[in-house]
Amino acid sequence: MSTATLTIDLDAIAANWRSLDRMTGPGVQTAAVVKADAYGLGVTRVARALAHAGARRFFVAYAEEGAAVRQALGPGPQVAVLSGHMAGDTEMIHDLDLTPMLNSLEQITRHLEALPGHAFGVQLDTGMNRLGVEMLEWQAVAPILLEAGPELLMSHLACADESQHPLNEAQLATFHAMTDGTGLPRSLAATGGILLGPRYHFDLTRPGVGLFGGLPHVAAHPVVTLSLPVIQTREVEPGEAVGYGCTWVAERPSVIATVGGGYADGLPRTLSNKARLWDGDTPCPLVGRVSMDLITVDITHLPEVPRSLDILGPHQGVDALAEVGGTIGYEMLTSLGRRYQRRHQERGA
Numbered sequence: 255m256s257t258a259t260l261t262i263d264l265d266a267i268a269a270n271w272r273s274l275d276r277m278t279g280p281g282v283q284t285a286a287v288v289k290a291d292a293y294g295l296g297v298t299r300v301a302r303a304l305a306h307a308g309a310r311r312f313f314v315a316y317a318e319e320g321a322a323v324r325q326a327l328g329p330g331p332q333v334a335v336l337s338g339h340m341a342g343d344t345e346m347i348h349d350l351d352l353t354p355m356l357n358s359l360e361q362i363t364r365h366l367e368a369l370p371g372h373a374f375g376v377q378l379d380t381g382m383n384r385l386g387v388e389m390l391e392w393q394a395v396a397p398i399l400l401e402a403g404p405e406l407l408m409s410h411l412a413c414a415d416e417s418q419h420p421l422n423e424a425q426l427a428t429f430h431a432m433t434d435g436t437g438l439p440r441s442l443a444a445t446g447g448i449l450l451g452p453r454y455h456f457d458l459t460r461p462g463v464g465l466f467g468g469l470p471h472v473a474a475h476p477v478v479t480l481s482l483p484v485i486q487t488r489e490v491e492p493g494e495a496v497g498y499g500c501t502w503v504a505e506r507p508s509v510i511a512t513v514g515g516g517y518a519d520g521l522p523r524t525l526s527n528k529a530r531l532w533d534g535d536t537p538c539p540l541v542g543r544v545s546m547d548l549i550t551v552d553i554t555h556l557p558e559v560p561r562s563l564d565i566l567g568p569h570q571g572v573d574a575l576a577e578v579g580g581t582i583g584y585e586m587l588t589s590l591g592r593r594y595q596r597r598h599q600e601r602g603a
């Protein structure tokens with residue numbers, strides 16, 4: 255195998271969905287957010303595994319992503335589009351039976367005029383100031399819109415990963431003010447919101463990152479292993495430097511392995527001289543700078559040269575590696591490179 259291998263454990267994703275589903279009451283549905291190619295893990299296989307686990311509603315960011323999910327799942331499951339009904343998307347929304355979450359008066363007008371009778375939901379802005387219909391607009395349009403029968407009223411929390419943040423309660427109160435008495439299904443919680451407790455669960459939750467082994471779902475099963483092939487090794491003498499800029503200099507006779515993978519594959523330069531790779535249970539320090547396609551690793555202490563070294567796996571998950579690189583698990587996952595050979599593992603439930 256000449257390129258790096260990204261192994262994706264579909265059973266772990268299914269188990270994570272089930273465990274998030276169990277965190278809410280029996281009347282609460284659990285959807286699955288599979289935007290950005292299922293957080294970089296391959297939406298076709300991931301969506302099928304989640305549907306098999308029991309997910310019936312899927313969320314994506316854009317209509318094009320919705321098309322991929324519909325293709326993977328066929329008719330039946332709901333595919334909701336968070337960016338709503340954008341100009342030019344009408345045909346796709348109609349033909350592939352996508353359910354746009356309308357975000358503005360403009361989108362509401364577009365949808366009701368272009369596709370009267372076609373399913374939709376409404377996204378409300380309760381304080382994040384990113385997407386959604388705002389309070390005053392909502393008060394003006396709600397009486398007409400509620401008659402058209404939205405399938406869902408939803409909003410998104412800005413600070414759900416900080417349980418004590420005052421904006422959580424404020425957004426919850428605003429969501430109640432905007433939706434109480436409508437009698438319609440409601441959704442406020444993503445992964446972080448599920449962990450905030452039942453007051454945030456309403457009728458439907460929308461976990462994404464927690465399915466894929468990321469924080470804030472602390473109990474998540476690890477989902478990805480990323481193995482980088484050893485291309486070459488060399489011995490360096492004390493005083494010799496390794497890599498661009500000579501940022502690492504050997505202090506003892508050392509064996510350096512050069513492995514395939516670099517910042518072009520989503521392994522950021524900020525990991526230079528900081529991260530560790532693993533040979534089974536043995537950590538090996540990354541030395542020198544991460545370059546575009548290559549990383550150099552000190553393997554002096556290993557009894558023999560391994561065929562590959564793991565930079566993501568049971569010893570170092572996406573959040574741990576992200577922290578070393580100064581980013582978050584979400585960004586680490588969605589940056590996972592196109593060059594990796596993606597291998598989806600599934601034993602079946």
Ligand SMILES: *Cc1c(COP(=O)(O)O)cnc(C)c1O
Pocket residue numbers: 287289336409410443444445446460461462463464
């Ligand atoms: C991305 C997203 C989610 C999923 O969030 P996670 O934190 O990954 O669980 C849910 N709802 C909306 C509106 C989103 O944009």
